[in-house]
Amino acid sequence: MPRRNGLPQQKGKASGTARAPSSNSMGGPSKTPAVGAYRILKQRREDGALEKALSIPLELLFEIFSHLDPGDLANVALSRGSFLKLLTTGPTAVTLWKASHANVDEEALPERPPYLSQVQFNRLLFGTQCYTWGCNSKKAKETFVWCSARYCTACKPTEIISVEVEETFIDEICNTTGVQEPFFVWKDRLHHREVDRFRKAWEALAEKPEEQKKLAQESEEFVVAKQKHVQLLVSWQNEKKRVRKANNEFLRSARLQSIKARLTKEGFGDDVALISDQQFSKQSFARENALLTDRKWANMHKAVLDFVKYQRKLRARAQHEELLAPRIDVFRSAFKNWANDDELDQYDPQPWLGAVDPRLLLMPNDAENPARVKPADFLLMNPVRVIINNPADNAVVVPEDFTYVRRHVRTLVQDWYDARRKELNALCWRELPHLSRIADPVSLAICAFDCAEMKCDEKFMHYPEVLEHRCIIFADNRRDAYRDDSSYEAIVQEFMALKRWEDRAWTVSGVRMNKGVLEKARQIIRACGQDPDRATPEDLEQRGARLTCRTCEVRGLKKGGGLEAFDWRRAFVHQAGRAHSGDLCEWTVLPEKVTTQVQRFEDRLRDSKPRPQYLLDEWTCKERRCRTAVFDYQDLVAHFKSKHPSKMVDGMVDTDIGIRIPLMVPNELLHGVCIRYSETGSLEVFSEYANLNRRAPEEKAQNDSELQ
Numbered sequence: 001m002p003r004r005n006g007l008p009q010q011k012g013k014a015s016g017t018a019r020a021p022s023s024n025s026m027g028g029p030s031k032t033p034a035v036g037a038y039r040i041l042k043q044r045r046e047d048g049a050l051e052k053a054l055s056i057p058l059e060l061l062f063e064i065f066s067h068l069d070p071g072d073l074a075n076v077a078l079s080r081g082s083f084l085k086l087l088t089t090g091p092t093a094v095t096l097w098k099a100s101h102a103n104v105d106e107e108a109l110p111e112r113p114p115y116l117s118q119v120q121f122n123r124l125l126f127g128t129q130c131y132t133w134g135c136n137s138k139k140a141k142e143t144f145v146w147c148s149a150r151y152c153t154a155c156k157p158t159e160i161i162s163v164e165v166e167e168t169f170i171d172e173i174c175n176t177t178g179v180q181e182p183f184f185v186w187k188d189r190l191h192h193r194e195v196d197r198f199r200k201a202w203e204a205l206a207e208k209p210e211e212q213k214k215l216a217q218e219s220e221e222f223v224v225a226k227q228k229h230v231q232l233l234v235s236w237q238n239e240k241k242r243v244r245k246a247n248n249e250f251l252r253s254a255r256l257q258s259i260k261a262r263l264t265k266e267g268f269g270d271d272v273a274l275i276s277d278q279q280f281s282k283q284s285f286a287r288e289n290a291l292l293t294d295r296k297w298a299n300m301h302k303a304v305l306d307f308v309k310y311q312r313k314l315r316a317r318a319q320h321e322e323l324l325a326p327r328i329d330v331f332r333s334a335f336k337n338w339a340n341d342d343e344l345d346q347y348d349p350q351p352w353l354g355a356v357d358p359r360l361l362l363m364p365n366d367a368e369n370p371a372r373v374k375p376a377d378f379l380l381m382n383p384v385r386v387i388i389n390n391p392a393d394n395a396v397v398v399p400e401d402f403t404y405v406r407r408h409v410r411t412l413v414q415d416w417y418d419a420r421r422k423e424l425n426a427l428c429w430r431e432l433p434h435l436s437r438i439a440d441p442v443s444l445a446i447c448a449f450d451c452a453e454m455k456c457d458e459k460f461m462h463y464p465e466v467l468e469h470r471c472i473i474f475a476d477n478r479r480d481a482y483r484d485d486s487s488y489e490a491i492v493q494e495f496m497a498l499k500r501w502e503d504r505a506w507t508v509s510g511v512r513m514n515k516g517v518l519e520k521a522r523q524i525i526r527a528c529g530q531d532p533d534r535a536t537p538e539d540l541e542q543r544g545a546r547l548t549c550r551t552c553e554v555r556g557l558k559k560g561g562g563l564e565a566f567d568w569r570r571a572f573v574h575q576a577g578r579a580h581s582g583d584l585c586e587w588t589v590l591p592e593k594v595t596t597q598v599q600r601f602e603d604r605l606r607d608s609k610p611r612p613q614y615l616l617d618e619w620t621c622k623e624r625r626c627r628t629a630v631f632d633y634q635d636l637v638a639h640f641k642s643k644h645p646s647k648m649v650d651g652m653v654d655t656d657i658g659i660r661i662p663l664m665v666p667n668e669l670l671h672g673v674c675i676r677y678s679e680t681g682s683l684e685v686f687s688e689y690a691n692l693n694r695r696a697p698e699e700k701a702q703n704d705s706e707l708q
Helices: 049-055 058-065 070-079 081-086 090-103 118-126 163-177 192-204 209-265 269-274 277-281 294-338 342-347 375-379 382-388 399-407 409-431 472-476 479-484 488-499 515-527 537-543 550-555 568-575 592-607 633-643 697-707
Strands: 142-144 149-151 160-162 189-191 547-549 587-589 616-621 658-663 673-677 683-687
Touching: 058 090, 070 081, 070 090, 070 118, 090 118, 160 163, 160 192, 163 189, 163 192, 163 209, 189 192, 192 209, 209 269, 209 277, 209 294, 269 294, 294 375, 294 382, 294 399, 294 479, 294 488, 375 382, 375 488, 382 399, 399 409, 479 488, 515 568, 515 587, 547 550, 547 568, 592 673, 592 683, 616 633
Parallel strands: none
Antiparallel strands: 142 149, 160 189, 547 587, 616 658, 673 683
């Protein structure tokens, strides 16, 4: 193949017709070469190429070697025997090594140990090649001078081992020969190669105890002689690290001062004065150990300006938060005092809880549901926002300022519910377009909502229960977004979350609709004898149908030998479970007589609870991916006793892994109510989770007779 300027030409192209490389629109070279452009072909290295270097005059060769650093010079010495002889004998070799040390400012090296050659010594201190055979890594930056080796990160665990690994072998040597330190130990670490070489020699002298003793004594003598040189090398190494660290700190400091000076020159002096050196030093553009050049400044100019503007934004947010925090506290105090007002008792949906909790206070007059307006929701209402978000720094907010809010609280609460209903209706119309002809789709049973956070287990929440769901996982994942946002809404969300996480304001972005599962849920509603596009939760509750999963029966997925009897809500959850994530359940509607028995059992199960409250308490185990969920604390204790006994403290469950989660579901959603037929053919209704057998035997017998 013809060549020109040392580059191969393409076939069929004359040497004078080659085109210059094309350029892109930005003026730089194009990534795709033009047609006819020369291509640089990767050539295989020619064997024996170093032989040509021997033809160079020695004076010129010595001049070249004098400009190499010690690591490169050591590699040259190891490349050929002639170079090794040239660089290890004679006064010229000493001069070359001193010159190489001067090239890296290391004239004051410690004395070379007698057990290392000149090449080994310099390769150890200045090389980068890993010493493991077969490892081609040239990033062995860590030097183990106590064992005269360098290892990369991958090889270090196998070559540098703990004393405990060879403790048995060391004890054998001590018991046989009386030698206490056969190997050099540094910070409870051994060199695997040293131990391996010694073991091979030790095993070869297995029948010669005297020779073994001599071998161990020689090894101990070498360890004692090596100690002095290791201390000197470690001291030199530590001093080198100290000098390098000081130099890098100087370079970073000078770089930071240059950045500040250039920013001040561009008119950002006030911002620079308010940003600490520590904040600057955390940025990548300020951490480089090099002086700032014009070219570097041009490359990082945009990143520096973005950082300065971001810090300005954070300062504005901090000032805004400092202004709002005391005013929010005043409102929280006023809100707490409202709970003692007799006029607001009618808003309490849980009279059995006793005194009204101000965090669970208000709801519409005509709705019986567990969704309550929280203080954070009030803070986002316009009458409260106008008072708290007053831009005047000297404005003092007192509880009397919220008198208007207190007098019109009923109207504000109803307006809040209406606004949330509109948001959820808009979400339904967007996700389920075929419901666009329905004025209020959120009232339908098919319109159920899941938490927007995929890790959250809350699913199939209907209105108004969905308004109670304020997911802590969803909010925590957006905490950084809140901190970067200086708006009133973001400050309220973060401030209230820090006080009490349940007080987060409700937001429609925290919920979603799982369209795939909702399409499957249409079949459940049809099985209950209702029209999916018209049936409301009240219609399904009045129908009171109970269903079993025919698919689970065919697959043999039974619980306690029986099939679970689902109401329509629980059937939604079952259809979305892992067992049926990719298929459609086949539902069987239970006969009216069986349904009646199941409902009676559910009533008795509900009455067995400590308090017949509207909400259920779920206890979830978080130990090592264990997601066992039960509906009674005693069941959780039994689970930990059998599965995680070490996690219990004085018979109690560790609150870090046994977590109580209040489920926002009505009592109709009773998990684990199953039916089965005994050997005699009689129907038996039982609960998988809530064990009613804890009651007295005579009470249990009486209840069982009622079911029959």
